[in-house]
Amino acid sequence: MAYSVGQDFVAKLMASLATSFEDEYRKEDNLSLRNLTLLLSYLYIFGVCSSDLIYDFLIMLSKRLTEVDVSTILTVLQCCGMKIRGDDPAVMKNFIQTVQNRVHELKASSTEEQEKINGKRMEFMLETICDIKNNKKRSHGETSEHTRIKKWLQKLSAEDILLRGLKWSKLLDPHKKGQWWLSGDVAGKADDAEKVANTIDKEVLEAQSMLQLAAAQRMNTDTRKAIFCIIMSGEDYVDAFEKLLRLDLPGKQDREIMRVLVECCLQEKVFNKYYTVLAAKLCEHEKNHKFTMQFCIRDHFKELESMSLQRSMHLAKFVAEMVASFVLSLSVVKTIDFDDAAQLTPKRIMHFRMLFESIFEYPGNTVWNTFTRLAGDEELEPLRIGMEFFIKEYVVKPNKALATKFKLAKRALNNVERVLM
Incomplete structure (x- = not known):
């Protein structure tokens, strides 16, 4: 349902879940709490919410650490403990520190409070946390059934509905307005003011540094600077993609997105696939x-x-x-005349040699499908002939190990039926 309707449905579902949890917590209905906790954990496992929310939930529980809280924490850790550790090990350390601090507080308090620490459930929780910390515990969430579900969800572009940056307190906020799930957790209490101010100061400094970097990279218009800052500061490709969409550039200014993206990729000291994944996502969203x-x-x-x-x-x-992932066709190089000796300067030879060598690094079926896309089109006949000559002369001759892939590519270029592997 969430993947069909979108983030607004997901946000309302999560808010309803949080409210129900707090209601059942007050009633001390352990069975309902366990079921709601499992639902939350599985929503995380299947990509509805991020680890930010799960950690915030756990830290909130660990600050109280009543018997019910201990049971709830155990349920989460047993269900998806290793996954949240893998997603954000640094925050896992913060959570463990919060638990340890609370345990020390209980030890220093009354006899009644100390009895809580000595309970078997508390002991088991601490052992579980220790195992997860030391990477000794296997996740119960990664069954074959879950793997099948995840693969199915990937086909539905499940990452599009992932809620990021949400806090448990935000889900419970009765004064939520508009698309509150897009803005993350906005502090509403007076005692959070200093924290918010510090965050804003850091963001301002980061923004200034990013703008200086944009200027250094010759991003000479406001549009290009904005695109550059989003691409370079994105948490991941999904975060950058969503922010680029929200730019809502008028007219033909959205063309700058791809030009800035490619430029950012070329400016890197080490090739980063982040740019190719983001580019593929953008092309999937909008063919322009x-x-x-x-x-x-x-x-x-x-x-x-x-x-x-x-x-x-x-x-x-x-x-x-881009070619191997079928975002683009190899016809993108049709402006190059591989038969023209005047065009084949040493630098051009080196470049296209690297290009074809990179394609040949992929499995045989990918190579076959990549070159098959050029087959059967009469207009591309000169390109096929020139490409075959170039690869044979400048790619395979210096590197005989690529001969097998070249033979496969030759057959694919003549695959008039365009049958894919």
Whole structure:
């Protein structure tokens, strides 16, 4: 249901779950609490909410650490403890520290409070936390059934409905307005003011640094600077993608997104697949990005003679990734005449050699499908002939190990029926 309707449904579901949990907590209905806790844990496992919310929930429980809290923490840890540890080990340390602090407080308190620590459930919880901390415990959530469900959800673009940055307190806030789930947790208490102010100061400094970096990278318009800052500061490709969509650029300004993205990729010291994944996501969302990327890549092909080796290598890998993931077709290189000796300068030879070598690093079925996309089209006949000559002369001759992949590519180029593997 969540994947069909969207984030608004998910947000309301999570808020309803949180409210129900607090109601049942006051009633001390352990069975209902366990069921609600399991529901929350599985919503996390299947990508409805992020580990931020689970950690916030656990830390809230650990500050009280009543018998009910201990049982609830155990339920979460047994269900998805290893997964949250893997998602954010640093916050796991904070959670463990909170539990330890609370245990020390209980030890220093009355005899009645000390009895809680000596309970078997508390002891088991502490052992479980220790095992997770030391990576000794296996997650109960990774069954074969869960794996099948996850694969099915991936086909539905499940990451699109993932709620990020939510806090338990936000779910319980009775004064939520608008699309409150997009803004994360906004502090509403006076005693949080200093914390918020510090956060804002840090964000301002980060923004200033990012703008300076944008200027250094010749992002000379406000639009390009905004795109650059989003791409470079994104938590991951999904976060960057969502923020780019919210820019809501007018007219043809959205073309700048792909141009800035490619430029960011080429500027890196080490090739980063983050850019290719983000580019693929953008193209999947809006096909105009694909056309912009093609023009952008061809513009860079024109600059190969003056391009540094590092930029050339990153461009080759970027194009190879886009082609091998079927975001683009190999016809993106049709502006290059591989039969023209005048065009095949040493720098161009080096670049396209790196491109084809990168493609040949993929499994045989990917190579077959990649080259098959060029088969059967009469207009691409010169490209197929030129490409075959170039690969044989400049890719396979210096590296005989690629001969098998080349034979596969040759057969694929003649695969008129365009049968895929």
